[in-house]
């Protein structure tokens with residue numbers, strides 16, 4: 512097992528420690544006009560995704576962040592405005608900035624309210640979310656809380672039974688504490704495949720499994736380029752995923768005051784990639800619930816699932832990859848690392 516090194520190329524593939532990758536990404540964000548707070552927040556998020564092998568939302572996203580910042584579509588210096596509106600409700604206007612700093616700004620108040628009232632809602636609007644959603648919920652479960660979050664994105668998914676795209680890929684993430692183990696966490700796009708994975712498949716010249724999307728004529732296709740160039744994605748699970756995607760539009764946009772996935776127009780900002788929408792979080796303090804300890808019950812459920820033959824829980828793959836990355840370093844190919852260094856001005 513080799514030790515993680517800091518920006519040192521090896522004969523095989525270069526690997527970076529989490530700290531070195533985070534620092535490199537922070538430099539990129541700062542260099543492209545974000546405030547120090549925003550740079551720190553986005554770099555930690557993106558490096559954490561890469562560490563966990565969440566490649567569709569790791570360093571793959573950096574050129575998109577940079578082109579978006581350059582286009583003027585997003586305010587990298589935005590200071591989120593947190594409003595305490597009710598005993599169980601916090602609102603944030605992200606000021607056309609990124610969603611992660613808005614969550615960070617509202618987090619202490621949200622947790623205080625959830626612990627006092629048993630439940631609290633955070634409604635973020637006027638925000639851009641270009642990342643994986645699990646980093647937004649996992650930390651709540653690590654401190655004993657249950658968290659659910661939804662965010663809508665940009666029109667690229669055809670609602671079940673319709674013939675043109677309207678919804679975003681609209682992920683749902685959930686985290687719950689578990690006694691004696693990592694929290695239970697899942698995070699899934701409500702589309703049959705995340706848009707990022709379609710882009711990666713197109714770049715690598717791979718075909719997609721059947722049932723993921725349609726071409727510009729509405730015909731089923733397994734060609735990722737046909738989906739990206741005038742085509743669209745399908746929801747997962749037909750009418751069921753479509754209903755969940757609709758729910759995400761309602762909660763992340765209508766309830767927060769953010770844009771629906773079809774409402775914003777970025778055509779005057781060439782290079783803009785980040786959806787300008789909203790995000791909702793619901794945080795529950797399970798110590799207020801009836802019965803035995805929630806975390807013990809979570810663990811009992813997992814035990815029973817393993818008892819019926821389950822080998823992999825959602826989150827298991829990430830945790831395995833996390834342990835590997837922390838021990839051996841985060842492996843990036845030469846070309847990607849070179850591109851990151853260039854963006855960092857190194």
Ligand SMILES: NC(=O)C1=CN([C@@H]2O[C@H](COP(=O)(O)OP(=O)(O)OC[C@H]3O[C@@H](n4cnc5c(N)ncnc54)[C@H](OP(=O)(O)O)[C@@H]3O)[C@@H](O)[C@H]2O)C=CC1
Nearest residue numbers: 642643644664680682697698699700705825826827828829
């Ligand atoms: N910001 C935005 O607007 C958007 C962000 N996204 C992000 O894209 C990412 C990828 O989404 P998606 O492609 O749907 O995710 P996946 O389909 O890869 O995984 C969805 C969930 O299922 C788990 N899982 C996958 N395979 C198995 C299995 N065989 N057995 C048990 N559990 C399994 C995963 O756990 P594990 O992670 O451990 O594999 C994960 O929690 C998400 O992080 C999402 O937030 C997507 C759309 C829009």
Ligand SMILES: O=C(O)C1=NCCCC1
Nearest residue numbers: 641642664680705706707
């Ligand atoms: O992968 C996706 O789908 C998306 N990720 C970031 C925001 C846009 C949609």
